[in-house]
Amino acid sequence: MTQVFGVIGDPIGHTLSPLMHTSAYRDTGISASYVSFNVKQENLEDAVKGIRGLGINGVNVTVPHKIEVMKYVDELDETAKRIGAVNTIVNDKKQNKLIGYNTDGEGYLRSLQSRLRKPFRETRVLLIGAGGAGRAVAVTLAHKGVKQLTIANRTVASAEALAEDCGGETRALSLGTAQASLMEFDVVINSTSVGMAPGTGQMPISLEKLASRTLVSDLIYNPWKTRFLKEADKKGAETLNGVGMFVHQGALSFELWTGVQAPVKIMERTVTEKLR
Numbered sequence: 001m002t003q004v005f006g007v008i009g010d011p012i013g014h015t016l017s018p019l020m021h022t023s024a025y026r027d028t029g030i031s032a033s034y035v036s037f038n039v040k041q042e043n044l045e046d047a048v049k050g051i052r053g054l055g056i057n058g059v060n061v062t063v064p065h066k067i068e069v070m071k072y073v074d075e076l077d078e079t080a081k082r083i084g085a086v087n088t089i090v091n092d093k094k095q096n097k098l099i100g101y102n103t104d105g106e107g108y109l110r111s112l113q114s115r116l117r118k119p120f121r122e123t124r125v126l127l128i129g130a131g132g133a134g135r136a137v138a139v140t141l142a143h144k145g146v147k148q149l150t151i152a153n154r155t156v157a158s159a160e161a162l163a164e165d166c167g168g169e170t171r172a173l174s175l176g177t178a179q180a181s182l183m184e185f186d187v188v189i190n191s192t193s194v195g196m197a198p199g200t201g202q203m204p205i206s207l208e209k210l211a212s213r214t215l216v217s218d219l220i221y222n223p224w225k226t227r228f229l230k231e232a233d234k235k236g237a238e239t240l241n242g243v244g245m246f247v248h249q250g251a252l253s254f255e256l257w258t259g260v261q262a263p264v265k266i267m268e269r270t271v272t273e274k275l276r
């Protein structure tokens with residue numbers, strides 16, 4: 001029987017998830033469809049009930065529902081609990097349970113790992129931003145034992161709260177202090193929405209003090225190269241955009257749903273061809 005997957009969010013029009021997942025079904029010979037569902041907040045509970053009611057096999061959950069949806073699933077896996085958000089629901093029909101997972105942080109880590117110059121446990125990271133996307137990345141990096149994690153945010157209190165949740169040695173800074181101490185870090189990640197289309201041209205912090213050995217990463221992939229990454233290029237630094245995170249979070253969802261290894265290269269090529 002054809003399986004049905006999808007994504008629920010609001011707005012949902014621009015998502016590349018259907019294209020990406022469909023390319024994976026084609027490549028692996030899985031008979032499935034992937035549908036975008038525009039779900040208003042007041043209909044979220046009904047939408048989640050509808051997964052079970054209609055026998056939908058699984059959905060991704062995106063902005064703005066990742067936190068609220070936790071209330072409506074039957075079970076949360078450890079990672080979703082740790083991050084405090086769900087981006088993937090599995091309809092486990094044998095157990096008659098909807099289970100919430102989060103693949104965002106691990107997806108980012110996978111995209112980052114191949115680009116690191118030092119072992120992960122020796123890497124010092126500056127994360128800019130403490131919103132939803134930043135939280136998934138911060139909690140994952142801290143849990144996996146990065147050497148040092150520093151979180152900088154416009155609203156310092158949010159960076160402090162997130163650092164507290166990450167535990168260990170995680171520090172919080174203002175954007176200005178982070179900017180002045182840029183040379184301390186091996187990896188600098190922008191998780192804020194600053195630089196996202198259509199308001200491109202903005203930078204979350206200046207990269208004037210950047211060392212060329214630093215890897216500069218942006219979770220944004222539209223535009224493909226934000227001004228933040230272009231300025232990093234000019235400093236001779238390596239850059240990583242957000243497309244790898246998008247592909248890997250989707251690949252991990254695919255694997256949770258199907259039990260089949262995701263064709264990551266095909267998924268990445270599909271998304272890249274569309275965006276570049």
Ligand code: ATR
Nearest residue numbers: 129130131132133134153154155158191192193194
């Ligand atoms: P997302 O789910 O994409 O992470 P979010 O949860 O709304 O979105 O978080 C947005 C992040 O971008 C926050 O860290 C926010 O900083 P504040 O906590 O101070 O609001 C950051 N951000 C948004 N606009 C910004 C701007 N103009 N300058 C600096 N930071 C900004």
